[in-house]
Every structure is written in structure tokens, then in C-alpha cells.
Amino acid sequence: MSKSFVTSKLLGNSLLKLEGDDRLDINCTLPLTDQIVLVGSEEGLYALNVIKNSLTHVPGLGSVFQIHIIKEQEKLLMIVGDERALCLVEIKRVKQSLAQSHLPSQSELAPYIFETVKGCHLFAAGRIDNGQCICAAMPSKITILRYNDNLNKFCIRKEIETLEPCSCIHLTSYSAIIGTSTFYEIEMKQFVLEEFLDKKDVFAAASHCFPIAIMQVPNSVQKEEYLLCFHVFVDTYGRRCRAEDIKWSRLPLAFAYREPYLFVTYFNSLDVIEVQGHTSSGPLVLAHLDLPNPRYLGPAISSGAIYLASSYQNKLRVICCKGSLIRESGELQRSASSWGPSKRSPPTYTEHITKQLASGPGSHEGLHREPSTPHRYREGRTEFRRDKSPARPLEREKSPGRVHDSRRERSPGRFGESSRLHSSSVRTQLTPVNK
Numbered sequence: 001m002s003k004s005f006v007t008s009k010l011l012g013n014s015l016l017k018l019e020g021d022d023r024l025d026i027n028c029t030l031p032l033t034d035q036i037v038l039v040g041s042e043e044g045l046y047a048l049n050v051i052k053n054s055l056t057h058v059p060g061l062g063s064v065f066q067i068h069i070i071k072e073q074e075k076l077l078m079i080v081g082d083e084r085a086l087c088l089v090e091i092k093r094v095k096q097s098l099a100q101s102h103l104p105s106q107s108e109l110a111p112y113i114f115e116t117v118k119g120c121h122l123f124a125a126g127r128i129d130n131g132q133c134i135c136a137a138m139p140s141k142i143t144i145l146r147y148n149d150n151l152n153k154f155c156i157r158k159e160i161e162t163l164e165p166c167s168c169i170h171l172t173s174y175s176a177i178i179g180t181s182t183f184y185e186i187e188m189k190q191f192v193l194e195e196f197l198d199k200k201d202v203f204a205a206a207s208h209c210f211p212i213a214i215m216q217v218p219n220s221v222q223k224e225e226y227l228l229c230f231h232v233f234v235d236t237y238g239r240r241c242r243a244e245d246i247k248w249s250r251l252p253l254a255f256a257y258r259e260p261y262l263f264v265t266y267f268n269s270l271d272v273i274e275v276q277g278h279t280s281s282g283p284l285v286l287a288h289l290d291l292p293n294p295r296y297l298g299p300a301i302s303s304g305a306i307y308l309a310s311s312y313q314n315k316l317r318v319i320c321c322k323g324s325l326i327r328e329s330g331e332l333q334r335s336a337s338s339w340g341p342s343k344r345s346p347p348t349y350t351e352h353i354t355k356q357l358a359s360g361p362g363s364h365e366g367l368h369r370e371p372s373t374p375h376r377y378r379e380g381r382t383e384f385r386r387d388k389s390p391a392r393p394l395e396r397e398k399s400p401g402r403v404h405d406s407r408r409e410r411s412p413g414r415f416g417e418s419s420r421l422h423s424s425s426v427r428t429q430l431t432p433v434n435k
Contacts, residue, residue, distance in 0.1 A: 044063065064079070087111035088111060134154060137166035182196075217275050250266045302320070
């Protein structure tokens, strides 16, 4: 089986090809239906019909940086505009706009803007303790919002200052795990904050690694397990739970996980790794693909697959990468023992960080990320710009929404009385409790 054939099978067909003046600077994608994929770009919001391969503009928004669906309220949660404001848009309004796309005048969206949550570069949303919660990251703080049933809207419950911009957020059934200078966990009832990693187990190995991503992976032995990228598998108590870590052969730029496949993007290549169960003793199955300027956009409609943007010269392609085809990659399969950099490969992530730290105080500037742009969107991308679609001033409306009554089981006792941090102020500086 030739490498080009394997690559074409893993990457599948191009969903979208844009050239010249038609190019978009795409930030993110999110499936809306089994046929429509929302596309967030610097030029605004678009809808991609994967059956017809057609792209339709949805007017009323500026740049779109992140999209999430709140199913219970049938709304889209997004980061939009030059101010990077957090906003809500009714899904039915988006569908109405698409239905009118053939008309001379198309209705514009009127998002509800969170006026106090601007300069936002990243958020996570989900149900915590039987209530809707949003955790939004700004350059120097984390803002936590909870849905208020009486007011029928999200209200700010806590603001936590951070010394470094937040690079990743993962919501559990009772807490939020965030990555700044290291990983922290915020208990969402009392807003107690402590360092997530158990220093006795993983801190020494992780202390020189800047958090990029955190993902929950399946585990047949225990209830929850997380992969922290850098490279460490930990349990709900922040303790290392696997003897072997995943090692990167190059400097990773972004990570995405679609069970059971981990996708790792580099400057001009992509790794697809099958994350095996905790008890598996087989070799690590992976495929390494050469791909110009890959950029992770979002999950695909198909399970175990993601959407990627690849840019070369004046062309941009949106591709579906299918992790399920990794085992058909023949010659590209390698075990963990043989996975390492060749003599001409770029330095590994650990080597890169160690060299930066050893070269003196001035070198830390190279590790500092622009607070206004998420790590996964900023690095390793070719910028394509064109005139932005016209947008009118954003109107605000109340979001009626209802609360789903399902309950999640609370994980036992990570926050003992002796480790809690209490504060009467609304803003709390991020001061960890060391384990």
C-alpha cells in the first residue's frame, strides 16, 4: 500500500476548496445537522452543506472564533467580533437565515452579547451540578457564569485572576480543570481552587511543560482518566495512572481527541494516534502524515473524525481526517518504542522547552502566548484575509432557555476541608494549595 494512497484514505475528500479572492481565514467548524457544518471565520459565520459542497454566508456577525451548541436552550454560544465578545444566538434564527439565502435580502442575526465578557479567547460550556455553566477565559482572568432559572439568563458567579492566559479548559461533572502556568481545578459549588496535579506523582515530569490541552479518555478500570498535553495520563486526583507516557517526535501545536483517536498537528504534518485502554499492552498504533500548515477546526459529523484546514500558497482546503482508517495505514503503523525523531527531525517538545528554560530569563518570552488569541488558532497558520462581510451593530435580547433536570454523580471528595480556599470577594487571585 503506497503512502499517498494511505494518506488520501485517512484524509478523505476535501469538503471545501477556496482559492484567490474566495479564500476565507477559517477559525473553527461545528456540525449543526447531519448535512450542515457551521464555519467560523475572520470574515463572519458561514454554513457548509457537505452534500452539495456549497458555502452560504449568515449575515449579522463579525469574526467568529469559537462555536458551541447549548442543546437544552437550542442556542449557539460563540466568541465574535473585534472585541471577542461572548454571545448567544438562537439556532432557529440561523436556520431561518439559511432558508432565505436565495432571497435578495437575507435576515441578519441579532445575538445576545454578554457585555461584561469581552476579550474572550476561549470558553467551555456544559452541565455542572445539574445546572448550565460557562467558563470563559480572558487574558488575565477566568469568568464563571451559571444559568439562573428565575432570571432566565446566565449570570456571573465568580472571577478568578490568572498570572498567565488560560490555554485550555475541561469541565467535569463537579469542577473545571484549567491550564495556565500549570493545571488547576476549580470546584464549582464553593469555587475552591487548588493545583490539579499531584506533585508527588507527576509534577516533576510536567514542571517544564506549558499546558496546551486536557482531554478525557476512556478507561475500563476506573471511572475517569485524563490525558494532559504535555503527555501525562492522570486520574481524577491528578495522579499519574499509566506507567508509559505519550512522547512527541516534534513540537506539537494543537491537539484534538475523538474517541479513541488523538490528532496532533505540527507545522507541516499530522499524527493520528489510537489511544488504547488502560489495560492494553499492545503497540501504539499511529500514522504520520505530511500536510502543509494543518489547522484543527473542530469535530466532524462522522464519529472518530475531525475537520482540518490545510493552506498552501493561495489555496485553502477543508479536509475530513478519519481516525478509524488508521489501522489500514500499513507501513505507517509503528510502535511506541520506535517512535522518535530522526536525525533531521525538529527538536522534541521536551527538548525545546528545556533549551528555552536553560538559555536564560529572556528566553521565557518565547513561551508567552498572546493573550488575545488561543494557542491552537495562532501558531503554524498561513493568514488569508479579505474584506470582512458587512455587519450591523449587535442587538441584545433575553434568552428564555430551560434547564434540563438530569443529574450527574459527583466524584468523591477531591476537596477536603483542610485544602479549601475561601474568599468573600468576587475576584480571587489564583493562589494554589500545594499537595
